[in-house]
Amino acid sequence: MERKLSKASRSLTSSAIQELSHLAQRCGAINLAEGFPDFPAPPHIKRAAVAAINADLNQYRHVQGICDQLAVMMKQNHGLDVNALTDFVICCGQSEAFAATILATIDQGDEVLLFDPAYETYESCIILAGGIPVNVPLEPPHWTLNVDKFMKSFTSRTKAVVLNSPHNPTGKVFSKEELEAIAAACCQMDCLAITDEVYEYITFDLQKHISLASLPKMQERTIITSSLSKTFSVTGWRIGWACAPTTIASAIKNIHVRITDSAPSPFQEAALAALQSPPGYFKSLKAEYEARRDFVIQMLSDVGFQISFKPQGSAFVFAELPKNWLVSDIEFVKVLIEKAGVAAVPGCGFFHGDIDDQNLRTRYVRFAFCKGSDTLNAAARKLQDIVGSTGHLQL
């Protein structure tokens, strides 16, 4: 079937994307595109990893202490009673936890509901397992859940709902009411819920991250996936986990063991140190990210963006291009790289299903603010440099 894709469609899409990437590299652009930090990881965690390597903890390992600590945190943060011995699977990042979960639960023809816009890998994983992704659009400008549309997306083949909150790319944190609606639907339809909570500790303005599993009757049908990466600025260490009811966790583990067998052992040891960080660590993490968020929103507003939706969590601003900027997101990013030397991500890549106004697909740009102050200051200066007499970006 793939041979029937026209050469034109294939070549058109790839060259536009590749061009942006090469362009950013050629121009040495300041990178507000990638979702990983350019500031160092916390020293106490790096020390723990170094100590583990020196202590010869370098063979295949499962560090039960991680599960014990996670169980404590599940109880503290979400009121969940989880069995540390049977309900966790330590994986190579949330990426692998999610892949293993999908392979453990999704059969050929199973439908999986996703909220759009979405991190692209969910859909690919589902298809890899023979499942069918079904996209439920969140409604701009505030990316609200349309419960009616959501309910109508269920069929007799719906196996699971994937929920990413705090949300990439919009920065939305699903509200209690929205979670209740999702929970009600999952219970009524007897579906699984698979969550991606990697930004769980990065929420703003007193927003609390609520885990879907903590809602009534949800724990028995929810698989939580998360990782160290964003919370501890160690995206390259590949330590993540899945937390699920025992039979499901066991199934996920059986898949994980055949995919990678185990997560890197020294970093498992360091994970223990990380997860045992004092409350002050998590407080500063939030405060620092909130300051970065505020800075970037100001930076964008100063050059003409009207940010109608302030991110409530995650490390991203999903900025809508002002109505009078008649360029597409890709064109905008290209100009930004060329003229201002700042890279961002065109939003169209995150939209999979229908959104009400098709034009909106190409009207969003995602900026990452998981960056040090030098980077952010430099980006702000560069953007200011190309502001015209209107006070807005000259495009």
Added chain:
Amino acid sequence: MLLPSVINASPSATCETMLLRSSPSSSAFRYAARRISAVRMAATSTASEEKGASSVEKEQRNQLPSNPPPLQVAKRLEKFKTTIFTQMSMLAIKHGAINLGQGFPNFDGPEFVKEAAIQAIKEGKNQYARGYGVPELNSAIAARFKKDTGLEVDPEKEVTVTSGCTEAIAATMLGLINPGDEVIIFAPFYDSYEATLSMAGAKIKSITLHPPDFAVPVDELKSAITKDTRAIMINTPHNPTGKMFSREELELIASLCIENDVLVFTDEVYDKLAFEAEHICMASLPGMYERTVTMNSIGKTFSLTGWKIGWAIAPPHLTWGFRQAHSFLTFATSTPMQWAASVALKAPDTYFEELKRDYLMKKEILVEGLKAAGFIVYPSSGTYFVVVDHTPFGYENDVAFCEYLIREVGVVAIPTSVFYLDPEEGKNLVRFTFCKDEDTLRAAVKRMKERLHKR
């Protein structure tokens, strides 16, 4: 649908892994498993979830079904339980037994490699690496491969780094094998081959290697490889038997693969533990590079099994499907360990010579001990495993013998029946490892000499 591709890829941008990053040649498309092409199709399709839906299905979507499906776990898991290794390890701990079962060292890796990892962590190399590998490591892998085989490969287009060779195997099966494809494996086999082939929906054909020399049965091989065969999996040096595929055997397999257009997947993680014979890389045989995925890792060579740094070397048309699967399985591999691995692979010849010498001494201790204890010991040319026939002791099968060995003798071995499609074929054999320090090996040998009794 357009997907952004930016420098130093992050999964959030989902670009670096993206199928649309490079326009694959038609042969890459042809070789990649359909599930990979399906992902790409979904990515480029402009239709939404209505794609392919009949009008009946569309209507169904608008109604709430009255009979929601019961919760269930994917069918692909029906065959899989906890691995035998975990079971035996748990029993071993309970009885304080000396573990010669699980294949990882109880001594550590070399200082210079550990130092390199520590340096990398301190230097801040802690964020996402490029999905298919840190460039320095890709280059080091290519350089090592050239040194070992004479083959020159492009580190950017033909080398992909994974979380251990285990993931390389999973990515090969999921990326290149379609449901219903026939794949040949040699029994006894490392258990993840069968598991990942089942996940990929393959039809598995097993050819058994028999003691005493575990030679490839030529006639059976000739009738097994046909035009219907998609791929053949070869593990050399071989776990669990220690067999090393000879040049003649590999040449025979090669000619049958060329004749029938069959792919070859090789697992060569023990290539530096080749004692009695020369390790031969299938990809280096004439006409074979273009159809071979060569997999390896640092775990066994550098006694760092927990670091999970592995790789696959394959021509671009096979690498493409492999990389797609890898990107969905783990996306990227541990960054600091990759830097350390690039240092490790540049180790001088003396490192590898000493590694071999060391393991040979350990092997002698174990083999002498097993013979003296009463086992029938089969010669092992490579790896750090030895298989023996336990039947002189009078137990009805390998699992029963291993349980006795743990409880009454205080030593762990692995029952090999789990490495066959038909467990009956392996019931006379058990596997011991000698990747343990000498004191441990001597202690285990002592226990077996003193406590092993015929029933």
